[in-house]
Amino acid sequence: MKIQKTIKINASAEKVWEVLWGDYGQVCKWASTVNSSDYREVQGSNNGGRACMSTWGEIHEIVENLDIENKTYTYYADGLPAIMKSAKNTWKVLQKGVNTSEVSIDLDIEFATIPKIFMGWMIVPKMKKDVNQTLADLKYFIETGKLTEAKIKSDQKYFKKKGQKAA
Template structure:
């Protein structure tokens, strides 16, 4: 399953890049699909990884490459929830003016065979909707400095279920 989405953000590209790459381990601060996240070291890699508790299950990611000049980032999941076999994400940030930028995300997800056969009709549209929402969360967070209402609600539900208070 491939998802490609581009959106305009009313902020300098450097600010978007900071959230996506410099603060890579902090996705839980803005993404409604990520309730907990933390940066991690990756043995034998020039890059870091992160672990995330997501609406799809726990995932572990490793950055494959990052080009700070071009503002391009690519990472893959090295530990996936049961519904996924593999996933790779590519992000590009492009300045469109001094205070505006364009963010593109290309996501390639391979669902695990049994979940794809039994529930693919349900998983694919939900995943697409959630990823589009994540991009909207990013835009809102960068433009306002606050979490989106969807993010706040997602955390409240997650932490209530987990027995903690939302961050």
């Protein structure tokens, strides 16, 4: 399954890049699909990765390519849920105007055969919804400095289950 999406954000590419790459380990600050995350040094990767507790479970990402000058990075997921064989994602930020940028995501996921056969009708729409929500979360966070309602609710649910208070 391939998902490619692009959104416009009313902010400079530098500001967007600072959130996406400069604070890479803290995606949990703004993405409703990620409730906790941290940067990790990864053997064999010059750029490290991150561990995320997401709505799909615990996922470890390893940065495969990083191009700071062109504001793009690609990571692949390790330790995926059993329903997925592989996942690779590329983020790219382009300056479009003085205070306008474009953010694109290029996600490629290969699902395990049996889960895809029996649960594909649920998995694919959820994945598309999650990508759309993540981009909406990013846009709202950068433009307003606030969290979306989806992020607030996601954290409340996650931390209630954990017996902790949401940030």
